[in-house]
Amino acid sequence: MSERHVRWILAAALFLQLLVLTAQAAESGGEPSRLEAFALGAVAPFARLVDHGADLVDALSIRWRVRTSLLEENRRLRRELARLENERILWFDAAERMERLAEAVEYRHAGAPPLVVADVIYVDHVSWLRSLVLWAGADVGVDQAVVAPEGVVGRVISVSGPYAKVQLLTDRSATIGAMLQRTRRQGVVRGGEGGMLKLDFIPLRSDVRIGDLVVTAGIDGIYPRSIPVGRITRVEEGDELFYDIDVAPAVDFGQLDRAYVLATERLPDELEEATIDAVP
Amino acid sequence: MRFLRFLVLLGLVALLHSVGARFVDWFPARVDLFLVFVVAWAAESNTLTGLAVGLTAGLAADALSGGPFGLNGFADTLVGYGVALAVANLAKLSTGGAAALYAVAAAVQRAVLVLLVVLLLPDPNLPSLESVLWTIGSTALLGALVFQARRRLAGSLQRWRKSREDRLRF
Numbered sequence: 001m002s003e004r005h006v007r008w009i010l011a012a013a014l015f016l017q018l019l020v021l022t023a024q025a026a027e028s029g030g031e032p033s034r035l036e037a038f039a040l041g042a043v044a045p046f047a048r049l050v051d052h053g054a055d056l057v058d059a060l061s062i063r064w065r066v067r068t069s070l071l072e073e074n075r076r077l078r079r080e081l082a083r084l085e086n087e088r089i090l091w092f093d094a095a096e097r098m099e100r101l102a103e104a105v106e107y108r109h110a111g112a113p114p115l116v117v118a119d120v121i122y123v124d125h126v127s128w129l130r131s132l133v134l135w136a137g138a139d140v141g142v143d144q145a146v147v148a149p150e151g152v153v154g155r156v157i158s159v160s161g162p163y164a165k166v167q168l169l170t171d172r173s174a175t176i177g178a179m180l181q182r183t184r185r186q187g188v189v190r191g192g193e194g195g196m197l198k199l200d201f202i203p204l205r206s207d208v209r210i211g212d213l214v215v216t217a218g219i220d221g222i223y224p225r226s227i228p229v230g231r232i233t234r235v236e237e238g239d240e241l242f243y244d245i246d247v248a249p250a251v252d253f254g255q256l257d258r259a260y261v262l263a264t265e266r267l268p269d270e271l272e273e274a275t276i277d278a279v280p
Numbered sequence: 281m282r283f284l285r286f287l288v289l290l291g292l293v294a295l296l297h298s299v300g301a302r303f304v305d306w307f308p309a310r311v312d313l314f315l316v317f318v319v320a321w322a323a324e325s326n327t328l329t330g331l332a333v334g335l336t337a338g339l340a341a342d343a344l345s346g347g348p349f350g351l352n353g354f355a356d357t358l359v360g361y362g363v364a365l366a367v368a369n370l371a372k373l374s375t376g377g378a379a380a381l382y383a384v385a386a387a388v389q390r391a392v393l394v395l396l397v398v399l400l401l402p403d404p405n406l407p408s409l410e411s412v413l414w415t416i417g418s419t420a421l422l423g424a425l426v427f428q429a430r431r432r433l434a435g436s437l438q439r440w441r442k443s444r445e446d447r448l449r450f
Binding site: 001003006009010013014017018020021022024025032033035036039040042043044046047049050051054121122123124125126127128129130131133158165167168171172173191254 | 291294295298299301302303305306308309326327328331335339340342343344345346347348349350351353354357358361396400401403404405406407408411
Protein backbone atom coordinates (compact mmCIF):
# COMPACT_ATOMS: atom_id res chain seq x y z
CA MET A 1 0.00 0.00 0.00
CA SER A 2 1.41 3.41 -0.95
CA GLU A 3 2.15 6.09 1.63
CA ARG A 4 -0.58 8.25 0.10
CA HIS A 5 -3.21 5.60 0.82
CA VAL A 6 -1.96 5.26 4.39
CA ARG A 7 -2.31 9.00 4.85
CA TRP A 8 -5.92 8.78 3.68
CA ILE A 9 -6.58 5.96 6.14
CA LEU A 10 -4.98 8.01 8.93
CA ALA A 11 -7.13 11.01 8.08
CA ALA A 12 -10.28 8.83 8.00
CA ALA A 13 -9.42 7.16 11.35
CA LEU A 14 -8.76 10.51 13.02
CA PHE A 15 -11.88 12.07 11.54
CA LEU A 16 -14.10 9.21 12.73
CA GLN A 17 -12.65 9.35 16.23
CA LEU A 18 -13.13 13.09 16.32
CA LEU A 19 -16.78 12.60 15.35
CA VAL A 20 -17.27 10.07 18.16
CA LEU A 21 -15.55 12.40 20.65
CA THR A 22 -17.59 15.41 19.57
CA ALA A 23 -20.83 13.43 19.81
CA GLN A 24 -19.93 12.35 23.36
CA ALA A 25 -19.03 15.88 24.40
CA ALA A 26 -22.33 17.13 22.98
CA GLU A 27 -24.51 14.64 24.87
CA SER A 28 -22.67 14.26 28.14
CA GLY A 29 -24.32 11.61 30.34
CA GLY A 30 -25.83 9.70 27.42
CA GLU A 31 -25.65 5.97 26.69
CA PRO A 32 -22.12 4.65 25.98
CA SER A 33 -21.29 3.52 22.44
CA ARG A 34 -21.04 -0.17 21.54
CA LEU A 35 -17.33 0.28 20.87
CA GLU A 36 -16.83 1.65 24.38
CA ALA A 37 -18.80 -1.22 25.91
CA PHE A 38 -16.78 -3.71 23.84
CA ALA A 39 -13.45 -2.16 24.87
CA LEU A 40 -14.48 -2.15 28.54
CA GLY A 41 -15.58 -5.80 28.28
CA ALA A 42 -12.26 -6.74 26.66
CA VAL A 43 -9.89 -4.90 29.01
CA ALA A 44 -11.71 -5.04 32.38
CA PRO A 45 -11.19 -8.84 32.84
CA PHE A 46 -7.45 -8.17 33.15
CA ALA A 47 -8.13 -5.72 35.96
CA ARG A 48 -10.40 -8.29 37.60
CA LEU A 49 -7.69 -10.93 37.35
CA VAL A 50 -5.27 -8.61 39.14
CA ASP A 51 -7.90 -7.80 41.76
CA HIS A 52 -8.49 -11.52 42.41
CA GLY A 53 -4.76 -12.19 42.71
CA ALA A 54 -4.27 -9.26 45.09
CA ASP A 55 -7.25 -10.34 47.21
CA LEU A 56 -5.83 -13.87 47.45
CA VAL A 57 -2.43 -12.57 48.57
CA ASP A 58 -4.13 -10.25 51.09
CA ALA A 59 -6.25 -13.09 52.46
CA LEU A 60 -3.23 -15.38 52.85
CA SER A 61 -1.11 -12.73 54.54
CA ILE A 62 -3.95 -11.69 56.84
CA ARG A 63 -4.60 -15.31 57.79
CA TRP A 64 -0.94 -15.73 58.63
CA ARG A 65 -0.58 -12.47 60.57
CA VAL A 66 -3.77 -12.33 62.58
CA ARG A 67 -4.23 -15.96 63.51
CA THR A 68 -3.25 -15.23 67.08
CA SER A 69 -5.43 -12.16 67.46
CA LEU A 70 -8.54 -13.70 65.92
CA LEU A 71 -9.95 -14.95 69.23
CA GLU A 72 -9.65 -11.53 70.86
CA GLU A 73 -11.19 -9.86 67.81
CA ASN A 74 -14.00 -12.38 67.82
CA ARG A 75 -14.82 -11.55 71.44
CA ARG A 76 -14.74 -7.84 70.70
CA LEU A 77 -17.01 -8.24 67.68
CA ARG A 78 -19.52 -10.27 69.70
CA ARG A 79 -19.75 -7.47 72.27
CA GLU A 80 -20.14 -4.95 69.45
CA LEU A 81 -22.82 -7.09 67.85
CA ALA A 82 -24.81 -7.26 71.08
CA ARG A 83 -24.61 -3.47 71.45
CA LEU A 84 -25.69 -2.93 67.85
CA GLU A 85 -28.54 -5.39 68.26
CA ASN A 86 -29.88 -3.30 71.16
CA GLU A 87 -29.47 -0.17 69.09
CA ARG A 88 -31.25 -1.79 66.15
CA ILE A 89 -34.27 -2.60 68.33
CA LEU A 90 -34.44 1.06 69.43
CA TRP A 91 -34.17 2.27 65.81
CA PHE A 92 -36.77 -0.24 64.69
CA ASP A 93 -39.11 1.06 67.33
CA ALA A 94 -38.46 4.68 66.26
CA ALA A 95 -38.96 3.80 62.58
CA GLU A 96 -42.26 2.12 63.38
CA ARG A 97 -43.45 5.18 65.27
CA MET A 98 -42.40 7.44 62.40
CA GLU A 99 -44.20 5.19 59.93
CA ARG A 100 -47.39 5.45 61.98
CA LEU A 101 -47.10 9.23 62.22
CA ALA A 102 -46.41 9.47 58.47
CA GLU A 103 -49.49 7.40 57.80
CA ALA A 104 -51.55 9.67 60.02
CA VAL A 105 -50.57 12.78 58.05
CA GLU A 106 -50.51 10.89 54.72
CA TYR A 107 -46.81 11.62 54.15
CA ARG A 108 -45.25 9.58 51.31
CA HIS A 109 -41.50 9.13 51.01
CA ALA A 110 -39.29 7.09 48.71
CA GLY A 111 -38.01 3.93 50.38
CA ALA A 112 -34.35 2.89 50.23
CA PRO A 113 -33.51 1.65 46.73
CA PRO A 114 -32.23 -1.92 46.29
CA LEU A 115 -28.44 -2.36 46.38
CA VAL A 116 -26.09 -4.32 44.14
CA VAL A 117 -22.78 -5.16 45.83
CA ALA A 118 -19.82 -4.68 43.45
CA ASP A 119 -16.07 -5.32 43.64
CA VAL A 120 -13.79 -2.42 42.76
CA ILE A 121 -11.39 -3.98 40.25
CA TYR A 122 -9.64 -0.86 39.00
CA VAL A 123 -9.34 2.59 40.46
CA ASP A 124 -7.36 5.59 39.29
CA HIS A 125 -8.20 8.49 41.60
CA VAL A 126 -4.99 10.44 41.08
CA SER A 127 -4.55 11.11 37.37
CA TRP A 128 -6.41 13.80 35.44
CA LEU A 129 -8.56 11.20 33.60
CA ARG A 130 -9.63 9.50 36.82
CA SER A 131 -11.97 6.52 36.76
CA LEU A 132 -13.15 3.44 38.60
CA VAL A 133 -14.22 0.07 37.20
CA LEU A 134 -16.58 -2.24 39.06
CA TRP A 135 -17.41 -5.88 38.67
CA ALA A 136 -21.07 -5.91 39.64
CA GLY A 137 -21.92 -9.41 38.40
CA ALA A 138 -25.51 -8.35 37.84
CA ASP A 139 -27.23 -5.95 35.53
CA VAL A 140 -26.51 -2.37 36.46
CA GLY A 141 -27.46 0.60 34.34
CA VAL A 142 -26.00 3.89 33.25
CA ASP A 143 -26.62 6.81 35.65
CA GLN A 144 -27.09 4.60 38.71
CA ALA A 145 -25.50 5.96 41.88
CA VAL A 146 -22.46 4.22 43.37
CA VAL A 147 -21.88 4.56 47.11
CA ALA A 148 -19.63 3.17 49.84
CA PRO A 149 -20.38 2.89 53.57
CA GLU A 150 -18.60 6.26 54.04
CA GLY A 151 -20.56 8.09 51.34
CA VAL A 152 -20.97 8.87 47.64
CA VAL A 153 -18.46 7.41 45.14
CA GLY A 154 -19.93 8.52 41.80
CA ARG A 155 -22.28 7.37 39.06
CA VAL A 156 -22.15 4.64 36.41
CA ILE A 157 -21.29 6.04 32.98
CA SER A 158 -20.62 2.90 30.94
CA VAL A 159 -21.63 -0.74 31.24
CA SER A 160 -20.39 -3.90 29.54
CA GLY A 161 -21.89 -7.15 30.85
CA PRO A 162 -20.93 -7.43 34.50
CA TYR A 163 -18.46 -4.52 34.27
CA ALA A 164 -19.34 -0.90 34.95
CA LYS A 165 -17.20 2.20 34.58
CA VAL A 166 -17.87 4.91 37.16
CA GLN A 167 -17.39 8.65 36.94
CA LEU A 168 -15.87 9.58 40.28
CA LEU A 169 -17.38 12.33 42.38
CA THR A 170 -14.03 14.17 42.13
CA ASP A 171 -14.17 14.33 38.31
CA ARG A 172 -14.37 17.93 37.10
CA SER A 173 -17.46 17.18 35.00
CA ALA A 174 -19.31 15.46 37.89
CA THR A 175 -22.03 17.43 39.72
CA ILE A 176 -24.36 16.47 42.56
CA GLY A 177 -27.29 18.23 44.14
CA ALA A 178 -26.19 18.55 47.77
CA MET A 179 -27.10 20.24 51.04
CA LEU A 180 -25.54 21.11 54.38
CA GLN A 181 -26.81 18.55 56.85
CA ARG A 182 -26.92 21.04 59.76
CA THR A 183 -28.89 23.83 58.06
CA ARG A 184 -30.45 21.97 55.04
CA ARG A 185 -29.13 24.78 52.75
CA GLN A 186 -28.94 23.37 49.21
CA GLY A 187 -26.14 23.83 46.69
CA VAL A 188 -24.28 21.96 43.99
CA VAL A 189 -21.13 19.90 44.58
CA ARG A 190 -18.68 19.47 41.70
CA GLY A 191 -15.19 18.01 41.27
CA GLY A 192 -12.38 20.43 42.10
CA GLU A 193 -8.59 20.46 42.01
CA GLY A 194 -6.37 17.80 43.57
CA GLY A 195 -9.12 15.32 44.46
CA MET A 196 -11.15 17.92 46.41
CA LEU A 197 -14.74 19.05 45.81
CA LYS A 198 -16.33 22.47 45.46
CA LEU A 199 -19.69 23.39 46.95
CA ASP A 200 -21.29 26.10 44.81
CA PHE A 201 -24.35 28.36 45.12
CA ILE A 202 -24.34 28.76 48.91
CA PRO A 203 -25.38 32.42 49.45
CA LEU A 204 -23.22 34.70 51.59
CA ARG A 205 -25.97 35.14 54.18
CA SER A 206 -26.02 31.39 54.92
CA ASP A 207 -24.64 29.82 58.06
CA VAL A 208 -21.66 27.70 56.92
CA ARG A 209 -18.84 26.38 59.11
CA ILE A 210 -15.68 24.40 58.57
CA GLY A 211 -16.38 20.77 59.46
CA ASP A 212 -20.04 20.88 58.35
CA LEU A 213 -21.20 17.64 56.76
CA VAL A 214 -22.43 17.89 53.17
CA VAL A 215 -24.98 15.27 52.11
CA THR A 216 -26.89 14.54 48.92
CA ALA A 217 -30.04 16.58 48.48
CA GLY A 218 -31.90 13.96 46.45
CA ILE A 219 -32.91 16.47 43.79
CA ASP A 220 -30.86 15.32 40.79
CA GLY A 221 -32.74 12.11 40.01
CA ILE A 222 -29.61 9.99 40.57
CA TYR A 223 -28.58 10.12 44.24
CA PRO A 224 -31.10 9.49 47.04
CA ARG A 225 -31.24 12.04 49.86
CA SER A 226 -28.89 12.20 52.89
CA ILE A 227 -25.90 10.18 51.70
CA PRO A 228 -22.66 11.80 52.97
CA VAL A 229 -20.67 13.61 50.27
CA GLY A 230 -17.90 15.14 52.38
CA ARG A 231 -16.93 17.70 55.02
CA ILE A 232 -16.23 21.39 54.51
CA THR A 233 -12.52 22.20 54.88
CA ARG A 234 -12.43 25.85 53.73
CA VAL A 235 -14.98 28.67 53.53
CA GLU A 236 -14.23 32.05 51.97
CA GLU A 237 -16.31 34.82 50.49
CA GLY A 238 -16.49 34.36 46.72
CA ASP A 239 -16.46 36.95 43.96
CA GLU A 240 -20.22 37.26 43.63
CA LEU A 241 -23.10 36.50 45.97
CA PHE A 242 -21.90 33.07 47.00
CA TYR A 243 -19.29 31.49 49.24
CA ASP A 244 -16.22 29.74 47.81
CA ILE A 245 -16.28 26.40 49.66
CA ASP A 246 -13.91 23.43 49.55
CA VAL A 247 -15.18 20.00 50.57
CA ALA A 248 -13.05 16.92 51.33
CA PRO A 249 -14.75 13.78 49.95
CA ALA A 250 -16.16 11.42 52.58
CA VAL A 251 -14.78 8.41 50.71
CA ASP A 252 -11.07 7.59 50.53
CA PHE A 253 -10.92 6.29 46.96
CA GLY A 254 -7.49 4.74 47.50
CA GLN A 255 -8.93 2.40 50.17
CA LEU A 256 -12.01 1.39 48.25
CA ASP A 257 -12.35 -2.31 47.50
CA ARG A 258 -16.14 -2.71 47.51
CA ALA A 259 -18.96 -0.40 46.50
CA TYR A 260 -22.74 -0.51 46.23
CA VAL A 261 -24.71 0.37 43.13
CA LEU A 262 -28.10 1.84 43.98
CA ALA A 263 -30.80 0.66 41.62
CA THR A 264 -32.44 4.06 41.44
CA GLU A 265 -34.87 4.80 38.67
CA ARG A 266 -34.29 7.80 36.44
CA LEU A 267 -36.88 10.51 36.25
CA PRO A 268 -39.30 9.93 33.37
CA ASP A 269 -38.25 11.89 30.26
CA GLU A 270 -41.45 13.98 30.26
CA LEU A 271 -40.79 15.03 33.84
CA GLU A 272 -37.14 15.93 33.12
CA GLU A 273 -38.17 18.02 30.12
CA ALA A 274 -40.87 19.68 32.13
CA THR A 275 -38.33 20.56 34.85
CA ILE A 276 -35.94 22.08 32.32
CA ASP A 277 -38.63 24.11 30.59
CA ALA A 278 -40.28 25.23 33.83
CA VAL A 279 -40.76 28.97 34.16
CA PRO A 280 -40.35 30.30 37.73
CA MET B 281 0.84 -15.04 14.09
CA ARG B 282 2.04 -11.44 14.41
CA PHE B 283 -1.53 -10.34 15.15
CA LEU B 284 -1.87 -12.99 17.85
CA ARG B 285 1.42 -11.86 19.37
CA PHE B 286 0.11 -8.28 19.30
CA LEU B 287 -3.07 -9.27 21.16
CA VAL B 288 -1.16 -11.29 23.78
CA LEU B 289 1.28 -8.43 24.39
CA LEU B 290 -1.57 -5.89 24.57
CA GLY B 291 -3.26 -8.13 27.16
CA LEU B 292 0.00 -8.27 29.09
CA VAL B 293 0.23 -4.47 29.01
CA ALA B 294 -3.35 -4.19 30.34
CA LEU B 295 -2.44 -6.67 33.08
CA LEU B 296 0.73 -4.78 34.07
CA HIS B 297 -1.16 -1.47 34.03
CA SER B 298 -3.81 -2.96 36.34
CA VAL B 299 -1.12 -4.33 38.67
CA GLY B 300 0.53 -0.90 38.79
CA ALA B 301 -2.76 0.88 39.49
CA ARG B 302 -3.74 -1.68 42.15
CA PHE B 303 -0.59 -1.30 44.22
CA VAL B 304 0.70 2.23 43.50
CA ASP B 305 -1.73 5.15 43.68
CA TRP B 306 0.26 7.46 41.40
CA PHE B 307 1.02 4.82 38.74
CA PRO B 308 -1.72 5.72 36.18
CA ALA B 309 -0.88 9.43 36.52
CA ARG B 310 2.83 9.01 35.84
CA VAL B 311 3.34 5.89 33.71
CA ASP B 312 1.61 5.10 30.40
CA LEU B 313 2.44 1.51 29.51
CA PHE B 314 0.01 1.57 26.56
CA LEU B 315 2.03 4.42 25.03
CA VAL B 316 5.33 2.57 25.55
CA PHE B 317 3.78 -0.43 23.81
CA VAL B 318 2.55 1.71 20.88
CA VAL B 319 5.96 3.34 20.35
CA ALA B 320 7.86 0.04 20.71
CA TRP B 321 5.63 -1.68 18.17
CA ALA B 322 5.38 1.23 15.74
CA ALA B 323 9.18 1.70 15.73
CA GLU B 324 9.48 -1.77 14.15
CA SER B 325 6.57 -1.43 11.72
CA ASN B 326 5.37 0.42 8.66
CA THR B 327 3.10 3.44 9.00
CA LEU B 328 -0.15 1.50 8.42
CA THR B 329 0.66 -0.97 11.21
CA GLY B 330 1.84 1.92 13.38
CA LEU B 331 -1.48 3.72 13.14
CA ALA B 332 -3.50 0.52 13.62
CA VAL B 333 -1.50 -0.38 16.73
CA GLY B 334 -1.89 3.16 18.07
CA LEU B 335 -5.64 3.09 17.50
CA THR B 336 -6.18 -0.31 19.16
CA ALA B 337 -3.90 0.25 22.14
CA GLY B 338 -5.27 3.77 22.62
CA LEU B 339 -8.86 2.51 22.75
CA ALA B 340 -7.78 -0.19 25.22
CA ALA B 341 -6.32 2.58 27.41
CA ASP B 342 -9.58 4.53 27.03
CA ALA B 343 -11.55 1.54 28.35
CA LEU B 344 -9.93 1.99 31.77
CA SER B 345 -9.42 5.74 31.92
CA GLY B 346 -11.98 8.47 32.55
CA GLY B 347 -12.93 11.31 30.19
CA PRO B 348 -14.57 10.92 26.78
CA PHE B 349 -13.99 7.53 25.15
CA GLY B 350 -11.53 7.85 22.25
CA LEU B 351 -9.16 10.50 23.65
CA ASN B 352 -6.22 8.11 23.94
CA GLY B 353 -7.32 6.36 20.73
CA PHE B 354 -6.98 9.60 18.79
CA ALA B 355 -3.66 10.64 20.36
CA ASP B 356 -2.07 7.18 20.12
CA THR B 357 -3.14 6.79 16.46
CA LEU B 358 -1.18 9.95 15.67
CA VAL B 359 1.77 8.82 17.77
CA GLY B 360 1.85 5.32 16.22
CA TYR B 361 1.81 6.76 12.70
CA GLY B 362 4.34 9.48 13.54
CA VAL B 363 6.80 7.09 15.20
CA ALA B 364 6.68 4.61 12.28
CA LEU B 365 7.21 7.49 9.84
CA ALA B 366 10.07 8.98 11.87
CA VAL B 367 11.90 5.66 12.32
CA ALA B 368 11.61 4.92 8.58
CA ASN B 369 13.42 8.21 7.88
CA LEU B 370 16.03 7.87 10.61
CA ALA B 371 19.43 6.22 10.52
CA LYS B 372 20.09 3.43 13.04
CA LEU B 373 18.94 4.35 16.57
CA SER B 374 21.19 4.36 19.63
CA THR B 375 19.79 3.80 23.15
CA GLY B 376 19.88 7.56 23.78
CA GLY B 377 18.14 8.19 20.47
CA ALA B 378 15.48 5.64 21.34
CA ALA B 379 14.91 7.31 24.74
CA ALA B 380 14.57 10.67 22.98
CA LEU B 381 12.08 9.17 20.50
CA TYR B 382 9.93 7.79 23.35
CA ALA B 383 10.13 11.12 25.22
CA VAL B 384 9.04 13.11 22.14
CA ALA B 385 6.21 10.63 21.51
CA ALA B 386 5.01 11.05 25.13
CA ALA B 387 5.20 14.85 24.88
CA VAL B 388 3.22 14.83 21.61
CA GLN B 389 0.62 12.45 23.07
CA ARG B 390 0.10 14.63 26.16
CA ALA B 391 -0.10 17.78 24.01
CA VAL B 392 -2.75 16.18 21.75
CA LEU B 393 -4.74 14.95 24.78
CA VAL B 394 -4.72 18.37 26.41
CA LEU B 395 -5.68 20.07 23.15
CA LEU B 396 -8.58 17.65 22.67
CA VAL B 397 -10.04 18.08 26.17
CA VAL B 398 -9.68 21.85 25.98
CA LEU B 399 -11.53 21.87 22.64
CA LEU B 400 -14.19 19.33 23.59
CA LEU B 401 -15.05 19.88 27.25
CA PRO B 402 -16.41 23.08 28.80
CA ASP B 403 -14.48 22.92 32.09
CA PRO B 404 -11.85 20.22 31.59
CA ASN B 405 -9.60 18.52 34.10
CA LEU B 406 -6.04 19.22 32.96
CA PRO B 407 -2.95 17.22 33.92
CA SER B 408 -0.44 18.93 36.20
CA LEU B 409 2.93 19.86 34.70
CA GLU B 410 4.54 17.52 37.20
CA SER B 411 2.52 14.50 36.00
CA VAL B 412 3.27 15.37 32.35
CA LEU B 413 7.02 15.53 33.07
CA TRP B 414 6.80 12.26 34.99
CA THR B 415 5.04 10.58 32.07
CA ILE B 416 7.62 11.83 29.59
CA GLY B 417 10.49 10.71 31.85
CA SER B 418 9.03 7.30 32.64
CA THR B 419 8.19 6.68 28.98
CA ALA B 420 11.76 7.58 27.93
CA LEU B 421 13.24 5.33 30.63
CA LEU B 422 10.99 2.37 29.85
CA GLY B 423 11.58 2.96 26.13
CA ALA B 424 15.36 2.80 26.59
CA LEU B 425 14.95 -0.42 28.60
CA VAL B 426 12.70 -1.98 25.94
CA PHE B 427 15.17 -0.91 23.23
CA GLN B 428 18.13 -2.47 25.08
CA ALA B 429 16.25 -5.67 25.89
CA ARG B 430 15.10 -6.03 22.31
CA ARG B 431 18.66 -5.45 20.97
CA ARG B 432 20.12 -8.03 23.34
CA LEU B 433 17.40 -10.50 22.47
CA ALA B 434 18.01 -10.00 18.76
CA GLY B 435 21.81 -10.45 19.30
CA SER B 436 21.30 -13.69 21.25
CA LEU B 437 18.90 -14.98 18.62
CA GLN B 438 21.39 -14.20 15.86
CA ARG B 439 24.24 -15.93 17.70
CA TRP B 440 22.06 -18.98 18.36
CA ARG B 441 21.02 -19.17 14.71
CA LYS B 442 24.62 -18.82 13.54
CA SER B 443 25.88 -21.55 15.87
CA ARG B 444 23.02 -23.81 14.72
CA GLU B 445 23.88 -23.17 11.07
CA ASP B 446 27.57 -23.88 11.77
CA ARG B 447 26.68 -27.16 13.42
CA LEU B 448 24.42 -28.15 10.52
CA ARG B 449 27.15 -27.28 8.02
CA PHE B 450 29.70 -29.35 9.93
